[in-house]
Amino acid sequence: MTPEQIVTELKALLDDGKVLDDPENLDHYGRDWTKMHAPKPVAVVFPRSTEQVQALVRFANEHRVALVPSGGRTGLSAGAVATNGEVVVAFDYMNQVLDFSPSDRTVHCQAGVITEQLQQFAEDNDLHYPVDFASAGSSQLGGNLSTNAGGIKVIRYGMSRDWVAGLTVVTGKGDVLHLNRDLEKNNTGYDLRHLFIGAEGTLGFITEATMKLTRQPDNLTVLVLGLNDLTNTMDVLQTFQKQIDLTAYEFFSHEAMQHVQTHGSVQAPFETEAPYYALLEFEAVSDQVMDDAMTLFEQCMENGWVMDGVISQSETQAHNLWQLRERISESIAPRTPYKNDISVIVSKVPEFLREIDDVVTHHYPDFEIIWFGHIGDGNLHLNILKPEDMSKDDFFGKCQQVNKWVFEIVERYGGSVSAEHGVGLIKKDYLTYTRPPEEIAYLRGIKQVFDPNGIMNPGKVFDLD
Amino acid sequence: MKVLVAVKRVIDYNVKVRVKPDNTGVDLANVKMAMNPFCEIAVEEAVRLKEKGIASEIVVVSIGPKASQEQIRTALALGADRGIHVETDEEVQSLEAAKLLKGVVEKEEPKMVIMGKQSIDTDNNQTGQMLAALMGWGQGTFASEVAVDGEKVNVTREVDGGLMTVGLKLPAVVTTDLRLNEPRYASLPNIMKAKKKPLESVAPADLGVEVAPRLSTLKVEAPKQREAGVKVEDVAELVDKLKNEAKVI
Ligand SMILES: Cc1cc2nc3c(=O)[nH]c(=O)nc-3n(C[C@H](O)[C@H](O)[C@H](O)COP(=O)(O)OP(=O)(O)OC[C@H]3O[C@@H](n4cnc5c(N)ncnc54)[C@H](O)[C@@H]3O)c2cc1C
Ligand SMILES: Cc1cc2nc3c(=O)[nH]c(=O)nc-3n(C[C@H](O)[C@H](O)[C@H](O)COP(=O)(O)OP(=O)(O)OC[C@H]3O[C@@H](n4cnc5c(N)ncnc54)[C@H](O)[C@@H]3O)c2cc1C
Numbered sequence: 001m002t003p004e005q006i007v008t009e010l011k012a013l014l015d016d017g018k019v020l021d022d023p024e025n026l027d028h029y030g031r032d033w034t035k036m037h038a039p040k041p042v043a044v045v046f047p048r049s050t051e052q053v054q055a056l057v058r059f060a061n062e063h064r065v066a067l068v069p070s071g072g073r074t075g076l077s078a079g080a081v082a083t084n085g086e087v088v089v090a091f092d093y094m095n096q097v098l099d100f101s102p103s104d105r106t107v108h109c110q111a112g113v114i115t116e117q118l119q120q121f122a123e124d125n126d127l128h129y130p131v132d133f134a135s136a137g138s139s140q141l142g143g144n145l146s147t148n149a150g151g152i153k154v155i156r157y158g159m160s161r162d163w164v165a166g167l168t169v170v171t172g173k174g175d176v177l178h179l180n181r182d183l184e185k186n187n188t189g190y191d192l193r194h195l196f197i198g199a200e201g202t203l204g205f206i207t208e209a210t211m212k213l214t215r216q217p218d219n220l221t222v223l224v225l226g227l228n229d230l231t232n233t234m235d236v237l238q239t240f241q242k243q244i245d246l247t248a249y250e251f252f253s254h255e256a257m258q259h260v261q262t263h264g265s266v267q268a269p270f271e272t273e274a275p276y277y278a279l280l281e282f283e284a285v286s287d288q289v290m291d292d293a294m295t296l297f298e299q300c301m302e303n304g305w306v307m308d309g310v311i312s313q314s315e316t317q318a319h320n321l322w323q324l325r326e327r328i329s330e331s332i333a334p335r336t337p338y339k340n341d342i343s344v345i346v347s348k349v350p351e352f353l354r355e356i357d358d359v360v361t362h363h364y365p366d367f368e369i370i371w372f373g374h375i376g377d378g379n380l381h382l383n384i385l386k387p388e389d390m391s392k393d394d395f396f397g398k399c400q401q402v403n404k405w406v407f408e409i410v411e412r413y414g415g416s417v418s419a420e421h422g423v424g425l426i427k428k429d430y431l432t433y434t435r436p437p438e439e440i441a442y443l444r445g446i447k448q449v450f451d452p453n454g455i456m457n458p459g460k461v462f463d464l465d
Numbered sequence: 466m467k468v469l470v471a472v473k474r475v476i477d478y479n480v481k482v483r484v485k486p487d488n489t490g491v492d493l494a495n496v497k498m499a500m501n502p503f504c505e506i507a508v509e510e511a512v513r514l515k516e517k518g519i520a521s522e523i524v525v526v527s528i529g530p531k532a533s534q535e536q537i538r539t540a541l542a543l544g545a546d547r548g549i550h551v552e553t554d555e556e557v558q559s560l561e562a563a564k565l566l567k568g569v570v571e572k573e574e575p576k577m578v579i580m581g582k583q584s585i586d587t588d589n590n591q592t593g594q595m596l597a598a599l600m601g602w603g604q605g606t607f608a609s610e611v612a613v614d615g616e617k618v619n620v621t622r623e624v625d626g627g628l629m630t631v632g633l634k635l636p637a638v639v640t641t642d643l644r645l646n647e648p649r650y651a652s653l654p655n656i657m658k659a660k661k662k663p664l665e666s667v668a669p670a671d672l673g674v675e676v677a678p679r680l681s682t683l684k685v686e687a688p689k690q691r692e693a694g695v696k697v698e699d700v701a702e703l704v705d706k707l708k709n710e711a712k713v714i
Contacts (some may be wrong), residue, residue, distance in 0.1 A: 219497060223653070268654050280691035297653050310650035312498030313539050317650060 041082035069201035071143025074135035077424030111142030130157035148198035155376035168208035172451025225273025232305035248281040248374025263331030272308035280380035343419035467578035472504040503581025512544035541659035542651035563595035570671025595639035603633035
């Protein structure tokens, strides 16, 4: 089919005005946050229902047209990128909360519901949706589930996967499946729900999801501690976890904090300058918990792990202390950072981090390295900043080399080349560092079952041969 | 010189308040409380005066229920030297607060009283002015800069359309505005040290004041909910609605 024919047919399938093919929209909807690939889709379509998605998939199979699911396009792995004449299927008009059951504490949403909209809906009903990260104002539930997004509260609440009671999907073959029927307990063979979560749109579309909600957290209180050394991140974590259930444990380097401070008017937590900082959050539900936190802090001071620290005295202060961590991404953005999102088991973090740091600084002493991340769950964000006087091409070329070294270390430590951002196009070449060939062969087999004609997000995560 | 700082325990600035169903006030049950933001600025200013060697002692006072001691402890952690808690479970309105503060001032004889320009719960903006009047002292309100010069203090005030600087003879009352300074965080080591700083508790009667509200609240209402908008299908419908429903064109 010619692009013109595809567009005409699509217009017959969907409501008027829900098919776009002007250059501006093709460019806009053809890419995600990464902006490294030139977008080149033939059309963008906006279905309004599961039935319309099904009709699109049937059409795509019949005419062998490739489809790219598109959510909020905040993805960091080029999963929602269309470079090759695909039809982009955007969920912007499937943004309704369809049902809410207070007694089950579940909410049934269309896939295009914005993450923040779900959080707000929960809050309006005195409940809580705990998955949270800096892009929550734009990302969609369908995108969150397709990348199994993590974020800043994983240490306590787990990943997006842990909050799914049921899914409605349209498989690459065009079947509509209602997976898990919103049941808490349902041991009836393979749980297909979990195959679609994290599949990055390669098996089919997620069109609706029933999400679990929980009680609202009580009196969230933030500590920011200045650490003497990297290994102290683990000492402090273990000390606090013995007595307090943390809702977050983040870390960042002094360099990261300096960028945040120069970028915006964010106040330093204290005057003492520490090489690394840890941010802890917990529910201060009683005076006892507060007293425990104080005692634990004293222990950390006495052991020489911690140089100084502050505790939020109000929600405003808690919010402001979080800015030290949450604003890192945006404050280094002007320096064209090269980002890696890697993980190892928690206990190996300090050794792992030091080894990578040594390799990069040894080979590229001019590169500025910014470390931060969800260290409480073994997830580190390695950001390399482009030296001002180096060209973009030269820089990214050198970073490819860095990648190889970094991922060899990841492999040696039994870690992951993508902790929470998915694989998409950007990590595809490195998948084997985390998943051996025989495992990838099973992934291909699964893909073949759900999407025999290979119309769903082709070329993402792995190639077919 | 000795500086007295007044701090108030109020609903945390970040909390979305809910009006009680019977419209008698806002729901305080299980709501996070914190130091009034303008009082935080007052404490910070006093601590800076002490760091500059101008203030020799900072006494912090709070009027309210037992739990107000948390806010006094916070101020002590920020650098105040000792605390006075005027304990009462009654509702304290501006005039009573000013009279109670006058009692404390007469006992402590500070050279300067620094307090917030208003508290974010009742937004009255009058306690500082009332205290100055009761004491017969000068007042520098809405301060965005405080410069002590011997027995005088110059207070730069934020007024409509500009700044005004007043020179006051000490002792005087200064009330803080938002841009006076950026308060620091209380550090954990200082919070621990603050636990050992002296905190004295007194009753309103000890200061010769009877706390009894003079004003009664008739009704508290939440702001009007904004109505959801509607989507129109096309320009023609929009024009039609503007013409015939909104009658603006
Ligand atoms: C500033 C910033 C901070 C971030 N922080 C975090 C973080 O802390 N943790 C984290 O995990 N991620 C983070 N991310 C990455 C990203 O925001 C998340 O992965 C998010 O879940 C992506 O959602 P989205 O709707 O934008 O998905 P998109 O980018 O639109 O798509 C992501 C993938 O899902 C597929 N997809 C989208 N919708 C559907 C659907 N309905 N059915 C099937 N497949 C679909 C796409 O094809 C693509 O492969 C961050 C991103 C930014 C820009
Ligand atoms: C009194 C009683 C109370 C029970 N209460 C509960 C309960 O509260 N909750 C609950 O969930 N269940 C309960 N059960 C069921 C049962 O005990 C559990 O399902 C238990 O997990 C089965 O373990 P098993 O080792 O006995 O498995 P088996 O009965 O030996 O096998 C169960 C299945 O697993 C397969 N299997 C066993 N080992 C392996 C292996 N290594 N690799 C691959 N497949 C394997 C078998 O082929 C079989 O299909 C109860 C059973 C009894 C008798």
